[in-house]
Amino acid sequence: DHGDLISLKSMSRMDGPRFLxxxxxxxxxxxxxxxxxxxxxxxxxxxxxxxxxxxxxECLGNWPANRWLSVKNNTLTFAETSDRGLATRWQITRDEGAGVTIRNADTSGNPYLTSSPATGSVSLASGTGGGNSGTHWQIFKQKAFNPAIEGKWSSVESLPTAPIHAIQLLNGKVLYWSRFVDANDAAGSADGVAKGSSNTYLFDPVTGSSKAIGNAPVDPYGSSHTFLADGRVFVAGGFIKPFMGQKSAQIFDPATNQWSRTSDMSWGRWNSSSITLSNGDIFTMTGTNMNEGDLTYTPEVWSATTGKWRKLVELRDCGGGSCTLMSPWIHLAPNGKVFVSGANQATGYIDPNNGSW
Structure with a gap:
């Protein structure tokens, strides 16, 4: 039937793989x-x-490419569309047994889909053999696609700027911002906006529209961000110029769409990483500081109770781990420690109480 999902199994007598x-x-x-x-x-x-x-x-392989089974120059291939003239029409005929034959309706000479499990190959044949030959196939119907259950991609949404940073809020909307272009950027840079323009937006997935909101007090490009326990967004660090980070920390409140400042960190951080700890405090590490290109080696923890930062111990050597990388991959482990999973191969834990690795 139209729209059915199927798989095809070769009925060849030969041993080997059989599914097309x-x-x-x-x-x-x-x-x-x-x-x-x-x-x-x-x-x-x-x-x-x-x-x-x-x-x-239509092949449902995981790749953005031509998908329609076709024949070109007597060879199996894939066409971009199923338009007539691209040899994408196939006749499926029940055979005398439990299978079917599959014939290309737009091809003469070798129109039949055939298989060789011994070599794992698929090709075209001029005719059909017996019921156990490679030109005979079994059809297995797959579970019907239900977008209400399994989801589906929408059409591409047009946004007013490139969302270099994006956070889905607890209300379902998406907070995102771009960056400001400067003298070092090519004219008309696609991922930035002119200084003084709006670069911060809320995207509503229900309406598909974006609404400009006030920019953050300090440029948050290259910051790290996480959630506070009440759903507000905590943003650590930001941009002065490439490889030079801000010391600022700021908070976005989805209830009012307003930004506010909190206490500064001890060092600037551009391309840092932040995570919310089990007690609601914020752990932040690495990033380049206000001395251009210098990495900040000392993690800091922001207290959700006092709104102040405390410094941990300096981490310059973590056994080949990722504690000295920009934007390391960090996760809150069940033991309350911060697990650093990459991007280096060596991994490890940081204790947010004392900073030990």
């Missing part, structure tokens, strides 16, 4: 051992009824 798989990124077909029963596996196909006794077969 489309590798849309390089326009090739092959056989694999399982259909994986996943919505967007390369072995899952969507059938489109053309209304003339033929179907077009």
């Amino acid at each position: 798989e489309g590798a849309v990124f390089d326009n090739k077909l092959s056989l694999q051992w399982t259909d994986e029963a996943k919505q967007y596996s390369g072995a899952v196909w969507r059938m489109h009824d053309n209304g003339d006794g033929t179907f077009s077969m």
Whole structure:
């Protein structure tokens, strides 16, 4: 039926992989051992009824490429669309057994889809053999796609600026901001706005619209951000110029769409990382400081009770770990410590009470 999701299994007598798989990124077909029963596996196909006794077969492989099974110069390939003239029409005929044959309706000579499990290959044949030959296939119907359950991509939304930073708020809206272009930027830089312009917006996914709100008191480009316990957004550091960071910390309140300042850190931080601790305090580490290019090696913790920062111990050597990288990957571990998972291969924990690694 139109829109059905299926997988196709070769009925060949030969041993080997049997499920038809489309590798849309390089326009090739092959056989694999399982259909994986996943919505967007390369072995899952969507059938489109053309209304003339033929179907077009759309490969649901995970790749933005041509998807329509086609024949060109007597070779299997993928077409960009299912338009007539691109040899994407296939006739599916039930055979004398439990299978079907699949014939390209736009091709003469070798129109039949055939398989060789021994080599894992798929090609075209001039005719069909017996019921156990490679030109015979079993159809397995996959679970129907239900966007209400599984979701789907919308059309591309047009935004007023490039969201270099974006945070989904607890009310479902998305706070995002860009950066200000400066003398070092090419004219018309696509990811920035002119100084003095609005660069901070709220995106409403319900209406698909963006609303300009007041810019942060201090340029937050290159900052790190996390949530306070009450849903406000905490932003640490910011931009002076490339590799030179602000000491500022500021808070965005979604209830009022207003920014406010809190106490400054001891050092500037550009491209730092921040995370909310189990007690509601904020842990911030690394980033380049106000001495251009110098890394801030000492983590700091902001108290949600006092609004003040306390310095931890300097971390210059963490056994090849990521405590000296810009924007390290950090997570709150169940033991209350900060787990640093990358980007270096070595990983480890930082104790936010004393800063030990």
